[in-house]
Amino acid sequence: xxxxxxxxxxxxxxxxxVQINCTYQTSGFYGLSWxxxxxxxxxTFLSYNxxxxxxxTGRFSSFLSRSDSYGYLxxxxxxxxxxxxYFCARWDNYGQNFVFGPGTRLSVLx
Amino acid sequence: xxxxxxxxxxxxxxxxxxVTFRCDPISEHNRLYWxxxxxxxxxxxxxxxxxxxxxxKSRLLSDRFSxxxxxxxxxxxxxxxxxxxxxxMYLCASSLEGSGRVQYFGPGTRLTVT
Numbered sequence: 296x297x298x299x300x301x302x303x304x305x306x307x308x309x310x311x312x313v314q315i316n317c318t319y320q321t322s323g324f325y326g327l328s329w330x331x332x333x334x335x336x337x338x339t340f341l342s343y344n345x346x347x348x349x350x351x352t353g354r355f356s357s358f359l360s361r362s363d364s365y366g367y368l369x370x371x372x373x374x375x376x377x378x379x380x381y382f383c384a385r386w387d388n389y390g391q392n393f394v395f396g397p398g399t400r401l402s403v404l405x
Numbered sequence: 406x407x408x409x410x411x412x413x414x415x416x417x418x419x420x421x422x423x424v425t426f427r428c429d430p431i432s433e434h435n436r437l438y439w440x441x442x443x444x445x446x447x448x449x450x451x452x453x454x455x456x457x458x459x460x461x462k463s464r465l466l467s468d469r470f471s472x473x474x475x476x477x478x479x480x481x482x483x484x485x486x487x488x489x490x491x492x493x494m495y496l497c498a499s500s501l502e503g504s505g506r507v508q509y510f511g512p513g514t515r516l517t518v519t
Binding site: 325326328336337338339340343345382384386392393394395396397398 | 450507
């Protein structure tokens with residue numbers, strides 16, 4: 296299959312660090328993107344990994360390991376406004392299909 | 406506002422009716438994408454354009470769905486003979502050519518079929 300898998304829910308407290316994992320089953324694709332979506336809002340781009348390793352963008356970082364078929368989004372210094380759904384996504388190499396994972400709902404508690 | 410816009414934001418229709426949604430992308434963006442999203446799920450890719458060319462349409466949900474981008478600017482998504490199962494949020498996104506990894510989404514059109 297060529298699906299992406301994510302945990303359905305994650306809960307953390309303000310100021311903490313949280314990691315949202317994304318595993319996949321396809322052998323080849325261009326890279327892994329991450330999007331944030333607040334309830335009632337549109338998805339917004341957060342980060343992209345074309346190559347293995349860590350990409351850092353402010354409080355958000357993303358990691359990719361192609362050999363492990365695995366990536367994650369790391370959110371640091373959590374704020375209440377980070378409560379949202381987070382999606383990993385990727386272009387399918389063998390078709391013209393931009394696939395989103397099922398999403399992880401992050402709840403940040405005071 | 407120079408972001409992606411969609412019209413209408415909400416549409417209620419009766420089963421069997423045809424509906425058409427419009428998307429205006431960011432002006433310099435060559436690529437335009439359509440997605441469907443149901444509650445609690447990630448966006449589901451439907452089709453996309455590079456300028457006026459529709460590069461992929463095999464993932465349109467059925468032959469009742471069609472999309473156009475006649476002048477390479479705005480796009481329309483039409484659903485014919487709507488069914489209750491078509492009720493969902495329809496999202497449009499745009500990106501610069503070759504940068505499909507970074508897509509800018511519009512606010513969506515919420516369709517309710519009664």
